Amino acid sequence: MNDSGLQKNGNGTIRFLFENSIFLIAGAVVALVWANIDHHTYHDFVHIPLIGEHASDTEEGHATETVESSGHHGIDLHFLVNDLLMAFFFAIAMKEVFESLLPGGALHGRKKWPLPALATVGGMAGPAGMYLLLVGSLGMWDDFSRGWAVPCATDIAFSYMVAKIIFKNPKHVAIAFLLTLAILDDAGGLGILAVGYPQKPLEPIWFLLTATSMITALVFHKVLKLHSFWWYICIPGAMCWYSFNEAGIHAALGLCPIIPFLPHTKTDIGIFAMEERNRHDTLSEFEHWWKRPVELFLGLFGLMNAGVVMSSVGTGTWVVLASLLIGKPLGIVGMTLLGEKCFGLKLPDGMTHRHLIIVGVIAGLGFTVALFVAAAAFIEPGSIQDQVKMGALLSFGAAPLALLVAKLLRMKP
Numbered sequence: 001m002n003d004s005g006l007q008k009n010g011n012g013t014i015r016f017l018f019e020n021s022i023f024l025i026a027g028a029v030v031a032l033v034w035a036n037i038d039h040h041t042y043h044d045f046v047h048i049p050l051i052g053e054h055a056s057d058t059e060e061g062h063a064t065e066t067v068e069s070s071g072h073h074g075i076d077l078h079f080l081v082n083d084l085l086m087a088f089f090f091a092i093a094m095k096e097v098f099e100s101l102l103p104g105g106a107l108h109g110r111k112k113w114p115l116p117a118l119a120t121v122g123g124m125a126g127p128a129g130m131y132l133l134l135v136g137s138l139g140m141w142d143d144f145s146r147g148w149a150v151p152c153a154t155d156i157a158f159s160y161m162v163a164k165i166i167f168k169n170p171k172h173v174a175i176a177f178l179l180t181l182a183i184l185d186d187a188g189g190l191g192i193l194a195v196g197y198p199q200k201p202l203e204p205i206w207f208l209l210t211a212t213s214m215i216t217a218l219v220f221h222k223v224l225k226l227h228s229f230w231w232y233i234c235i236p237g238a239m240c241w242y243s244f245n246e247a248g249i250h251a252a253l254g255l256c257p258i259i260p261f262l263p264h265t266k267t268d269i270g271i272f273a274m275e276e277r278n279r280h281d282t283l284s285e286f287e288h289w290w291k292r293p294v295e296l297f298l299g300l301f302g303l304m305n306a307g308v309v310m311s312s313v314g315t316g317t318w319v320v321l322a323s324l325l326i327g328k329p330l331g332i333v334g335m336t337l338l339g340e341k342c343f344g345l346k347l348p349d350g351m352t353h354r355h356l357i358i359v360g361v362i363a364g365l366g367f368t369v370a371l372f373v374a375a376a377a378f379i380e381p382g383s384i385q386d387q388v389k390m391g392a393l394l395s396f397g398a399a400p401l402a403l404l405v406a407k408l409l410r411m412k413p
Contacts, residue, residue, distance in 0.1 A: 018295050021157045024368065027302030028393065035307030042307045043381070051075040081304045082375065083251040085297040087241055088290050090190065091255035095287055096156075097187045098260050105268035106180040113184075115347065116177060118339040119332045120184035123363055126331015127151035127323035134319045144316050147377045147388050149192045151323035151395075153369035156182040159362050162399045166358060166406045173348045174355040178362060181332070189369050190253060197376040198248040206247035210257060213239035217261035229286035232262050250376055262286060298368065305371050306393060312386035320391025324370070325398055329360030354409045361405050364398035 017023065035042045100107040107113040128148045135144040159182060163175045217236040220226045233255070241254030264283035269275050276284060336356055339345040347356065370392035378385035 018292050023295050023299030024302045027299035028306035031303045031307035036309050039309055046078050046304050048077045050080060078304050081300045086252040086301055087255045088294050090252050091259055092287055092294060093186045094256040094259045095283060096183055099268040100183050102268040115339050115345040116180040117184055118335045120181050122331035122335025123328050124152040124188055127327035130327030131319055131323040138315060140315055143384055149196055150370050150373045150388055151320050153189055153366040154182045154185045154363045155365050155367040158367055159365050162362050162402055173350040174359055177348060177351060178359045193376060194249050194253055199250055200248045202248040206243045209243035210240055214257055217258040221261055221263050227282055229282050232258060305375055308386045308390050312383060313390050314387040316384060316387030317391040320388055321394050324364040324366050324395045325401060328364045332360035332363060333357055354411060358402055358406050361398060361402040366392055366395040370395060
C-alpha cells in the first residue's frame with residue numbers, strides 16, 4: 001500500500017473513532033474493568049486533588065459532593081471533567097436545540113414540532129412515571145425517588161447510530177423524527193438538570209452575573225461585531241459558568257445561556273448534516289473546533305463515572321433499565337397515538353406506527369446523559385449511585401432490543 005493509501009486509511013480510522021463515540025465507550029469499559037479489579041485505586045484516581053485539599057481520606061466520605069470539591073475542599077479530577085469539560089458537551093447540545101428553532105430546523109414551524117413534542121413528553125413522563133411507580137411499590141421511595149429523571153434521557157449519538165443500522169438510509173423520515181425527539185429531549189434534560197438537581201441551596205443573586213454575561217455576549221455580537229468564538233467563551237462564557245457554579249445550578253450547564261448570542265446563520269440544515277462543515281459563522285466554527293475535543297472529554301467522562309463494581313447490580317439497576325426499555329417506548333407511542341386521536345396530528349409522510357415503535361425502543365438508549373443525571377441526582381458515592389449508574393450503562397440493551405423488534409415487525413430498509 002502506498003503512503004497516500006496509508007494516510008487515507010489512517011484518517012478513516014481516526015474519523016471512525018471520533019464519529020462513533022468510541023472514546024466514550026472505551027472510557028466506560030476501562031472504568032468498569034478498573035473498578036472491579038481495584039476499586040480503591042480507581043476511586044483515588046477519580047478524586048485526585050488538583051487544587052486544594054479533600055474533605056477526608058475515607059473512600060465513602062472524601063470529596064463526595066461535586067460542589068464541595070470545587071469550593072472549600074479544593075478541585076479534583078472528577079470536578080474538572082464533570083463540571084468544567086462537560087460544559088462544552090452541553091454547549092454543543094444547546095447549539096443543536098437552538099438551531100432546530102431556526103427556519104429549516106426540525107422545530108421551526110407550527111406543523112413540524114407538535115407531534116414530536118408530544119412524543120417527547122411521553123418519552124420523559126413514561127419512564128419517569130414508571131420509575132417512581134416501581135420504587136414506590138418496592139418500598140424504596142426514600143432511597144431512590146430522587147433519581148426519577150435518570151431514565152428520561154436519550155443519547156443522540158448512539159441512538160442515531162442504531163437507527164442508521166436499522167433503517168439504512170440516514171435520511172429516512174423515522175430517523176429525522178427520532179433526532180427531533182432527541183433534540184427536544186436534550187432541551188428537557190437541560191431544564192431538569194438546572195431546576196431539578198441544584199448542587200447546593202440556590203443563591204439567586206448570582207443570576208445577575210448570568211444576565212450580565214448574556215448582555216456582554218450580545219454586545220460582542222451586535223455592537224463590537226466580534227467573530228471569533230474565543231471572545232464569547234473566555235469572557236461572557238467564563239462569567240456565566242462561574243455564576244452557575246456559585247448559584248447552585250450545575251456548572252456543566254454554564255455555557256448554555258450564551259450560545260444563542262453567538263453570531264449564527266439564519267437557517268438550519270439539520271443535525272449531522274455534512275453541509276454544516278462548510279459553514280463559517282461563529283456558532284458553527286465553535287462546534288467545528290470543539291467537536292473532537294468534546295469526544296475526548298466524553299472519554300474522560302466515561303472513565304470518571306462508569307467505574308461501578310458488578311456486585312452493585314440491584315433494585316435501582318432494574319428499575320432504571322425497565323423505565324428506559326419499557327417506560328420510554330410506551331410513553332412515546334402512547335402520547336403519539338393520543339396526538340393522532342385527540343388532536344388530529346399526523347406522523348410524517350412515509351412513517352408508520354411500526355417505525356414509531358422502533359423509534360421508541362431506540363430512544364431507550366440513555367447512557368451519556370443518564371449517567372450524568374445519575375451522578376447529579378445521587379451525589380454521594382455508594383451502593384445507590386452505583387445501582388442507578390449500572391442501569392444507565394445497561395441501557396445499551398436498547399440497541400439489540402431495537403434490532404429484535406425491527407425483525408419481529410418485519411421492518412425492511
